[in-house]
Amino acid sequence: MNMKLKICGIKHNPTEVASLSPDYMGFIFYDKSPRYVAEVPEDIPLHIQKVGVFVNASVEDVVEKTKGFGLAAIQLHGDESVEYIELLRHSFRESEINVPEIWKVFGIKDQLDIDALRKFESVSDKFLFDTKGASRGGNGVTFDWQLLKNYNLNTPYWLSGGIGLEEMKEVKIFSQTKAAKKLYGIDINSKVEISPGLKDKKKIHELKTCYDDDRTTLVSR
Structure with a gap:
């Protein structure tokens, strides 16, 4: 399967971003974030998967927004426990909506705790590895990706944290x-921002062009 591209933290110009057809668009429902949104635009094309980013939100709030905005995936960026995710999954099954994927985020600084990740394998469809920083995402800094060399779990993961056009060569090598x-x-x-939540269409286009050119070699094995 060819690797996917997700543009996250979209607030001010979602239609422009959608016109570039990324695989996923992420919307942040965390009111302490400068990229916070209260809703998802209705004109997002169906072929683009919508992702809701939550930080220590109530189960009821996550289910409500998933149902209201047709979210395909839930990205948990806070201190959510295994028990929380189990309850969330149960609540989704009880509701009259398609159960979305659940992605658990882990911030990485100078080590990767495999044992901590293993506890979440049974309740997570994917992991997302971000750079641990002052903010819960959007810090603009990469971590040492070689820390993932000992990753031996079965759960697929997203690579995040300070990735832009300048990092695409390193992404291909990695x-x-x-x-x-x-x-x-x-x-x-x-x-790929002009300011928080306002994406630079030109930068995204250049990055996506570079990324699409390498899709045949950037493959999840």
């Missing part, structure tokens, strides 16, 4: 290493 065996795609945010 994708061909053993550490990228379960790499599902890359998550882009602050490096």
Whole structure:
């Protein structure tokens, strides 16, 4: 499967971003974020998967927004526990909506705690590895991707944290290493912005063109 591209933290110009047809568009429902949105635009094309980003939100709020905005995936960017995710999954099954994928986010600084990740394998469809920083995402800084060389779990993961056009060469190199065996795609945010939540269409186009050119080699193995 070819690796996927997700543009996250979209607030001010979602229609422009959608016109570039990324695989996923992420909308942040965390009111302490400068990229916070209260709703998802109705004109997002059906072929683009909509992702809701939540931080320690109530189960009821996540289910309500998933149902209201047709979210295909839920990205949990807070301190959510295994028990929380189990309850969330149960609530989705009880509701009259398609159950979305659930992605658990882990911030990485100078080590990867495999044991901590293993506890979440049974309740997570994918992991997302971001740079641990002052903010819960959108810090614009990469972490040492070679920390993932010991990742031996079965759950596919997103690579995030400070990825922009300048990092695409390194992404391609990394994708061909053993550490990228379960790499599902890359998550882009602050490096393609004019200001928080306002995406730079030109930068996204250049990055996506570069990314699409390499899709045949950037493959999840």
